[in-house]
Amino acid sequence: MTTNSLNALSDQSPTNWLRVTRYTQGVIGPSQKMLGPLANGGTLVTGTPPGCWGPMITPSFQGGHEVTQPVAIEGAEIGDAVALKIQRMTVTSFATSSGVMKFVEGRYTGDPFVHKFCAECGTEHPASHVEGIGEMAIRCNHCGAEVNAFRFGHGYVIVLDHENQVSLTVNQDVANRLAGNASEMSALPELAAQHSILSLARADMPGVASRMRPFLGNIGTTPSRDLPDSHNCADFGQYLIDAPHRYGMSEADLHAAKTDGHMDTNAVREGCILICPVKVPGAGVYMGDMHAQQGNGEIAGHATDVSGETELTVEVIKGLTIDGPILLQNxxxxxxxxxxxxxxxxxxxxxxxxxxxxxxxxxxxxxxxxxxxxxxxxxxxxxxxxxxxxxxxxxxxxxxxxxxxxxxxxxxxxxxxxxxxxxxxxxxxxxxxxxxxxxxxxxx
Structure with a gap:
């Protein structure tokens, strides 16, 4: 965020309530314009599109999630912390798909989450569209070639019962029907730019029942330099160290910049309090990557990414200098x-x-x-x-x-x-x- 835009924000009166409906298409950092400022003690409401698989199969994205435009918080300065008190978290998708991933070689440089290109025409981060269903459905707008840099090693499609908080994986016929109405079944927000992973219709594991237990996998404050949103952490972030693309950096720079917002911690759910570091003026609170459920470890590498709505209140904690999140679990x-x-x-x-x-x-x-x-x-x-x-x-x-x-x-x-x-x-x-x-x- 530039000095001029910071000054412009500081000249505005803080608001006590703010809804965010715009997203950053894979990158989070100082270059992203902040909304707000939101008053200290104010309420923030967001509607978030799915993380992971949808952005992964959308070549224009330069990160693995689609998180909200960051919000400046009144009085939050570098070296402070911001407490996010999650009041409500609601899944809005009717179905989603996930599984174990494989990479398609020859369609990315260094990191398929960050730097994709079309193997046929060479366009970097090409605009794309969906034709039909299945793993060949993602097509380059420039040349028409199949352009997805990811495949399922083993995948599933799962339908969700919001009222009773249960879910069930489905067979191939049902998956194909859902794929024909993928955006609506995913409940993609109006301004989301990702393709729905339901379009791939991979259904290897039908008939598995599970409880829903929604949480946010990526929530926190803006890092002090631009990062792919899914790499705002040390484990995914390690792939940025000396990487052969624009987000390559040293290990020291990564650890100085990141805020560990991408933590996939299944206790970051309704009722908890998450305390986050402030590494840019205004904090820049953002969120995304809601999951319908996930056990400890996210063993498959990905879980059930869904659209959803979150409501929280914010509190600035002056002088609490922390390097990563503190969680007050339920x-x-x-x-x-x-x-x-x-x-x-x-x-x-x-x-x-x-x-x-x-x-x-x-x-x-x-x-x-x-x-x-x-x-x-x-x-x-x-x-x-x-x-x-x-x-x-x-x-x-x-x-x-x-x-x-x-x-x-x-x-x-x-x-x-x-x-x-x-x-x-x-x-x-x-x-x-x-x-x-x-x-x-x-x-x-």
Missing amino acids: LEDLPPLARPMSALETQKVRELGARWGQRDIEESGPITFIGSGPDLNAATKNGLQRAADVTGLPYDEVLNRATITGSIDISRLPGTVRVTFLCPLNVLDRIGIGHLVREKYQLG
Whole structure:
């Protein structure tokens, strides 16, 4: 974002409510014009198109998602943090498709998510259209050649029951019918530019039932330099290091710029609070990549990407300098050892202490640090170090607390994790989020 556009935003009166209906076509960073400013405490509503497969099969995209135009938040300055309190999250797609991906060699440079071209006419990021259904359906507007850089290794089509929050994969005949009405079944927003993945109609796994449990896979604040939106993290982001395209950068530049918005953490759902770093003036809150469901790890590499609507409120936390997200999970999503003790359990702990002469009992609350890296070991170390850096607790103490009052949980393979533990409330107060933890978990 330019200095002039920042000044123009600062001259505008903050609004208390804002709806976002425009998207960035795969890139997030300072070059994207921000909406707003949204008042500190204001409400943000977004309608988001699917992430991953739709943008992947749309060659004009330069990233793997289609996230919302960023929003400036009143008073958010570099070195602050912004708390996103998710009030509502609703799936709007009626069906989607996903599966294990394969690349088509000769149709990309370095990274098929970022730099695609038509193998027939050589056009980079060509405009394209859908002809018919199936894996040959994506066609270059310039020469008519089939141009998709991705294939399914194994795929499925799944229909969704919003009211009862269940879903079911379907057979090839149903998949073909859905493909004939792909945009409507995907409920693509009016201004979305992606092709619907339902057009490919890959149905290898019919009859599998699953519960719906929607969450956002990519949500946070704008990185300090332009990045493909799906690479705003350390594991996908590692493919930008010395890459042979315009988004190639050094490892140091990547880690300085990214905000780890793309974390595919299935606990980032209705009711949670996500605290994000501010690395550009105004923060630039954006979101996308809603999933209808996903287990820990996103084992297949992709899950059930859907259109949806999200409503949240924002709160600026002055002076909380963090390198990546902090998550206050819903109580039922917390690891068992990180859940606050009940009144009865607390009474029994006091009685235990009295028997042994330990009168002082720490008051604490749950906190989760997102860690990211090229693999799970690096991501775990990163999350633990972030926890130590932000709280001021010794690193070894964080290890002990995560062991007996928390857990390490995989968010995404190959390298995004959750580091959760019970943290002393006086520490949470000192860093400026004690009030959020008390409110979230109803602590005295």
